Amino acid sequence: MKKTVRFGVIGCGLMGREFAGAAARWSQLSEDIPRPEIVGVADPVPGAREWFTGNFPGVRISTADYRELLSDPGIDAIYAAVPHALHERVYIDVIEAGKHLLGEKPFGIDKAANDRILMALARHPEVTVRCSSEFPYYPGCQELIRRIREHEFGKIIEVRSSFCHSSDMDPEKPINWKRKVELNGEYGCMGDLGIHVEHVPFRMGWIPENVFAKLSNIVTERPDGKGGRAPCLTWDNALLISDVRDADGGTFPLLMRTMRLAPGATNSWSLEVLGMRSSARFTTDDPNAFFYTDSWGREQAWCRIGVGYKPMIPTVTGGIFEFGFPDAILQMWAAFMTELGGGTPSFGVLRPEETRLSHRLQTAALVSQREGRVVRLSEI
Ligand SMILES: NC(=O)c1ccc[n+]([C@@H]2O[C@H](COP(=O)([O-])OP(=O)(O)OC[C@H]3O[C@@H](n4cnc5c(N)ncnc54)[C@H](O)[C@@H]3O)[C@@H](O)[C@H]2O)c1
Numbered sequence: 001m002k003k004t005v006r007f008g009v010i011g012c013g014l015m016g017r018e019f020a021g022a023a024a025r026w027s028q029l030s031e032d033i034p035r036p037e038i039v040g041v042a043d044p045v046p047g048a049r050e051w052f053t054g055n056f057p058g059v060r061i062s063t064a065d066y067r068e069l070l071s072d073p074g075i076d077a078i079y080a081a082v083p084h085a086l087h088e089r090v091y092i093d094v095i096e097a098g099k100h101l102l103g104e105k106p107f108g109i110d111k112a113a114n115d116r117i118l119m120a121l122a123r124h125p126e127v128t129v130r131c132s133s134e135f136p137y138y139p140g141c142q143e144l145i146r147r148i149r150e151h152e153f154g155k156i157i158e159v160r161s162s163f164c165h166s167s168d169m170d171p172e173k174p175i176n177w178k179r180k181v182e183l184n185g186e187y188g189c190m191g192d193l194g195i196h197v198e199h200v201p202f203r204m205g206w207i208p209e210n211v212f213a214k215l216s217n218i219v220t221e222r223p224d225g226k227g228g229r230a231p232c233l234t235w236d237n238a239l240l241i242s243d244v245r246d247a248d249g250g251t252f253p254l255l256m257r258t259m260r261l262a263p264g265a266t267n268s269w270s271l272e273v274l275g276m277r278s279s280a281r282f283t284t285d286d287p288n289a290f291f292y293t294d295s296w297g298r299e300q301a302w303c304r305i306g307v308g309y310k311p312m313i314p315t316v317t318g319g320i321f322e323f324g325f326p327d328a329i330l331q332m333w334a335a336f337m338t339e340l341g342g343g344t345p346s347f348g349v350l351r352p353e354e355t356r357l358s359h360r361l362q363t364a365a366l367v368s369q370r371e372g373r374v375v376r377l378s379e380i
Helices: 016-026 044-055 085-094 112-125 139-149 189-203 326-340 352-372
Strands: 003-009 036-040 061-063 079-080 098-105 129-131 155-166 212-216 221-225 229-231 238-245 251-259 270-275 280-285 289-296 298-308
Touching: 003 016, 016 036, 016 044, 016 326, 036 326, 044 061, 079 085, 085 098, 085 112, 112 352, 129 352, 139 189, 139 270, 139 280, 139 289, 139 352, 155 189, 189 221, 189 238, 189 251, 189 270, 189 298, 189 352, 238 352
Parallel strands: 003 036, 003 079, 036 061, 079 098, 098 129, 155 251
Antiparallel strands: 155 270, 212 238, 221 229, 238 251, 270 280, 280 289, 289 298
């Protein structure tokens, strides 16, 4: 029988439900990894909590006030998936209550908030804290990570990491909290999507030395949902170009693109590494595929192989099947629960110090956009 860790969920929206889905199919995992059991939920919207109480008989606390979960000795850990303006207060309260935490990105609405969350964590080293990021757990991305670690690319020419949506292409889509600066933050699309494109590069040791940013705000107002119009001041799209130092003391460009206005893209995450010996890419647009180059003398050919269901953490699912978003969420949760249990997954969930680097990069990007120049991260 797998050991159980009792969880409270703060924020019962889109991502809260994804966690519940992963917890409900823990039996899928073949390894002995502590099992999350949801015993409490907190959200000011009763209907959001009812989905949990209706589907999970183990939920014994349903409350509008998340502090009730924090004072409950029968809760060991928290998943918090709330709007960005609440990250600082909620995450610090969770850490100070001595509960383990998987928080959501951007892990604080801005750099000052992130600094204060990390200060609280420094006072409580006994709790395990990580930030959600699931895309690296696709088998195709794991294959890319393996090749990076084994130096298969030779000298790196360029790395491109991107996350693109078309969800905002309809200018008549009503505004929600993710399009309001006061709730989503000044980073706009970077705060929403940036950590997803940073996790693998940062973990591979590709630390940006500087950044030049091109940020766009294309749809500047939206229906307010009450018959009027509301200003929409968040950045829609961002292109960040950074220098990263390579093993020979030279540098290569790291391009990180986050877009809410990307025609035709649904939830399209991709990572591409171009190297002198070989190149490879993975995209969730074609989730069963892994693309790589083979070469004959001077020529290179792009090849495509079907990866199949080859998860980082073994499951009962057959290898001939295909992998999808809920599987990536399950793998991320299995990696987090492994870390919570004292283990070390081969690719771990985003660490608090990596969220600090993310905030330095995104803050530098705002300065770059404002001042129209390359900004060194050492300035931030
Ligand atoms: N990892 C991912 O792929 C991914 C995807 C989408 C969103 N996110 C992140 O997840 C977080 C939540 O986003 P979402 O899409 O689930 O949003 P959402 O709007 O669907 O859900 C947020 C929930 O928080 C609740 N809430 C508001 N105030 C609260 C409070 N004081 N206490 C408890 N609950 C409160 C809301 O009522 C809502 O139900 C954000 O940080 C977002 O960036 C991550």
